[in-house]
Amino acid sequence: MWTKAGIGILVVVVGLGTILAGGVGAVSSVAESRPLADAGLDQTTTEGSTVYLDAGGSTAPDGRITEYKWRIETPAGKTLQPKCSTCITTSFVANTTGTYEVTVSVTDNTNQTDSDTLHVEVEAYKPPELSVSGPSEVVVGETATYTAEATATEEPLSSLLWRHDGAHHDDASFSGSRSIHEETTLTFTEPGVYPVNATVADELGYQASDGMTVRVTKPKPHFTVDITNIDTPVPAGDSLTVTTNIENVGDGAATQNVSLMRDGTPVNSTVVSLASETEETVEFRWKTTSGDVGTHEFVARTANDSDSQEASVESLAGAQVCSKKIDCAFMFSELDANVYVDGEQMKTEIALEAPGDVNLENIAIAPEEHNVEFVAEDGTVYDVRDDGTIPVGPNQINNGQVKVELEHSKGKTVGPSWYGAERGQKKKAEAEINNPTFTRNRKKITTPGISEDTALKSQDHVYKKSPHSLRSLEVSVNRSSGRAY
Secondary structure (H helix, E strand, O other): OHHHHHHHHHHHHHHHHHHHHHHHHHHHHHHHHOOEOOOOOOEEEEOOEEEEEEOOOOEOOOOOEEEEEEEEEOOOOOEEOOOOOOOOEEEEEEOOOEEEEEEEEEEEOOOOEEEEEEEEEEEOOOOOEEEEEOOOEEEOOOEEEEEEEEEOOOOOEEEEEEEEOOEEEEEEEEEEEOEEEEEEEEEOOOOEEEEEEEEEEEOOOOEEEEEEEEEEEOOOOOEEEEEEEEOOOEEOOOEEEEEEEEEEOOOOOEEEEEEEEEOOEEEEEEEEEEOOOOEEEEEEEEEOOHHHOEEEEEEEEOOOOEEEEEEEEEOOOOOOOOOOHHHHHHHHOEEEEEEEEEOOEEEEEEEEEOOOOEOOOOEEEOHHHOEEEEEEOOOOEEEOOOOOEEOOOOOOOOEEEEEEEEEOOOOEEEOOEEEOOOOOOEEEOOEEEOOOEEEOOOOEOOOOOOOOOOEEOOOOOEEEOOOEEEEEEEEEEEOOOOOOO
16 A cells, blocks of 8 residues: 555656656746847936937847837827837937836847836936126117126037127137137117127037117217316416317217316316317416415316316426516516407507516507417407407407417517506517526516516516417407507
């Protein structure tokens, strides 16, 4: 019993072992004959990037792979065709953020198949950063500068494009740049509102744009001021003249106040009216005193502009005096003039009038000995004749300016007529003028032709006159009193 049983059991066991052994061998054979698909490793990239796929790691142990087939599922669950769906290597562009599921299926020469899947995580792409700056308001004809500043966030920057009023204006290219600072200039020829824009792109083609709106207006009246001449140095007690040029460089006529300041203190002001692109010369005078010795800053100002220069007031040094009475008059006196009607003629009488601190009588100026002009209010210039006649009808002018160039250059003999203390008492003085340097002090003038008691009252000041003294005076025509000297 036990033996049979044992044999029976043995048979059963041997049979089962044979069956099991045969079954295992069959399964192993099938597994070894199938191909093995390999889609590659999972990837992470940015939106808009190209994803490259490679199934070259797939194998067929008992033969060769005869077919590859790619299938791509987008984050939205849609199917996306790669560049080549049946190639070993292929690619696609990941334009959507999220997870792409990529599967490759392979088939070998025995028609066995296998598949493998990888995942591509697509993150949002950061485009370049760009800002545009520049003036938002300009006037017609003005050239304005605009600046574009850009920074790469992912790939390097490749190009910049400027557009003005919707049209191409300027451009630039870059290679490997992570940041740029680019400028362009624009000149606006017509009033209006204009867009100014810039667009920057990186090496993947991602772009960023920025811009601004520019308002262009007609230019307004704009008065510029330039100090064209200033007397320096001058002796204390003399008048210091500041000559300015006022020009309207804006559009349209206007009237503005023009002022002169000395060390922040007002000296004088006047009103100037100018049409567009016209100019005018304005002179200011400041009477100095012994307390003004030193250097001063003068500022000429309009509503739109200002200009400044320095000038000095000097004290006397030494005890030089003028040698002739006519010399003293040239040096110290101011111009005085009278324009009057004499029958059917216009005439003028001119004199040098000494200031209050100089003890000198007035000296009449003879037109035949000096260059004398009369400038009418309309700008017409008339040469005054030797007898003082102005060659213009008596009813043609009412106001004007008398200009005198006093001839007292070195080596030139002049013979002006001058009046003594009593009116009508004329004397002749021939003076040899040698561009004198002199001082004003409390010493008496004792040179010939000047009385012993003639005194110069102010403190020491040095003063040099140029070979010619150009004097001018605004006058109105005297139609009633006639001669004045």
